[in-house]
Amino acid sequence: AFSVARSQDLKGHKQTQSAVSFDHEFVNTGGHFNLKQGTFIAPVFGSYEITFSGGGLPHRKMSLLLMKNNFEVQALAYDGHTRGKPRVQHQNLILELEQDDRIWLKLADGQQYGVSGQRSHSYVTTFSGHLLQNTELNDVTKRYKRHKRGTNKKKRATVTREVNDVTVGNSQTAIAFSAACRRSVFGGDVTGKDPSHDVTITYDKIFVNVGNSFNWETGVFTAPTSGVYYFSFTVGKFPKKKLSVSLMKNDNLFQVMVYNESKSRYREMQSQSVILQLVRGDTVWLKTYNSKEYAVYSNLGSYITFSGYLIAKV
Template sequence: MKSLQILRPACVALWRPNRCVSCLLGLIMYLGCAASFNIGPMTTGLRSAFSATRSSSILGGTQRAVTFDRLLVNIGEDFNPETGTFRCRLPGAYYFSFTVGKFPKKMLSVMLVKNGMEVQAMAYDGYQNQGRKVQSQSVMVSLKPMDTVYLLLQENPHYAIYSNVGPYITFSGYLVYPDSTSTVGYLNNHLSPPGLHLPGCPPPVDAYYDWRRRSTTEEPRSAFSVARTKSALGETRGDREREALTFDVEYVNIGGHFNKTSGHFTCHFPGAYYFAFTVGKHPRRAVSVKLMTGKGEVRAMVFNEDMSRRREMQSQSLLLSLKRGDSVWLYSQQDDGYAVYSNQGRYTTFSGFLVYPDGESMNIDRTFP
């Protein structure tokens, strides 16, 4: 007992400086983690992306979901190529795009489906001619954990999709903006909360400080994705102002910067934006749709003057550098011989999102809910 009493002061003397060092290191680590709270999805681990291809054809009626035999990217392991299904792990806004080949002498109808029954958009071609070609479609969708997305092929022998070692069939998707609650949840799972500190160390923050409600400098967010469920027929009515193509289905509208009633997107955060649109061609009419900025500057367009009775689709996409207040919209030619076709399958879609904000947009204080 005496030996223990003699040794104890020495142990205490040796331990106390180490305890101070431990406290200091813990505080430094905590502050470092807190300072990095506003780091985006690329560095916090909030990542989900896939891209897959198929090198063989599928005849309608042989299988429902389009499956894939080559996986190019699968960040997060959220996509199963054997079932063709993407299962959401991180809630947020996802951008999906797909391209499918048309089989000779067969029609083409492939739908992007959410949770097995909600049709989000489709690719269609009613031609049954000998030639081969491809149709594309893209849309941004808001997903919750465990939501599923896959491509559904028409179950009818008159339909098919074509591919070879080329390949014609591709399917890609990625998380554009995670929900803010996902960001907070991820950080709370990977950083020590204020209540957990090293034994003997003082609390690193005020006990009344709310970890979930802290003001941060967050990158600005702006994204939209919309669709039409009705056709838009052109009419020749003399001189009149160009009217934007409007939409009646809203998938995503982060920031509220797109007005589906007017058809206009208005830039709030200057930077580089990605835009993509797909339009259906109406039977017996040509299609001419332009991506416009401002009061009518043409930036890109789709065109098909085939006057056949078949329905098909045209797609276009590009990046634009926008300033605050700039507007972007779609214009469909307003003459009798032109039209845009759509129905409940949502042939006609329009999406856009901020890819890289300018420096001036970065200094925006935000508070997580």
């Protein structure tokens, strides 16, 4: 687990940015996060929950990119030029990392971007993560492949059983998903024929789906076992549109996020999280209001995300 913060403001420039560095350490179990380099190196294969936040500087936009090795995974953005206290934005997701995978934050290239450091004795720019589940399946599979040739049948059978045992064990005990929608979702049926007020958000990018209990095509998570679950979601506000996103449990509205200011021309982001007790077969999903005044913003930066995992069986 790691949790770090940056105390100094960071301003963008024309050249390609390196990783955002940090100078305050809350937690760094195992020492796998390098403060100066701003990078976390995964010690084992598994599913990791990652969160990060940032606030803009006066007269600058804010855009932080979550990088996995050298590839962009997710973006955090605020287009407004903040005055006074910075608008803090948050993102959250679950990533499947191989051993030695590297994750880090990058400030978008350009002099128009910046991110705040410490303000009024509180940290605005933070980066945290922890291992949800340690999965050694890949290592076992590699051992199996190494022993598959040039070994006797007894040894091959032993390794095969080990692979099967790990696979079954993970499917029974591990439940976690994280998905993104990389397109904006608009309310209102252009034909005027749809009276429904529900637009279920579906997804086109899957980060993690351990246990295969999340259907990205329908956008619905179905609890495979009774227990206590954690859910989080982040959405973007579309410029000059209202925002309304609801977390649904079965057919009941459980949590709602509303932003009724439709005059703002800026992209902004809102996040929510909740812990629910579910019984086997319960469903959880996100919906938005079906009206032309409403929209949820996203693009290839994955501004719309939905994640969840089993905390404990009951």
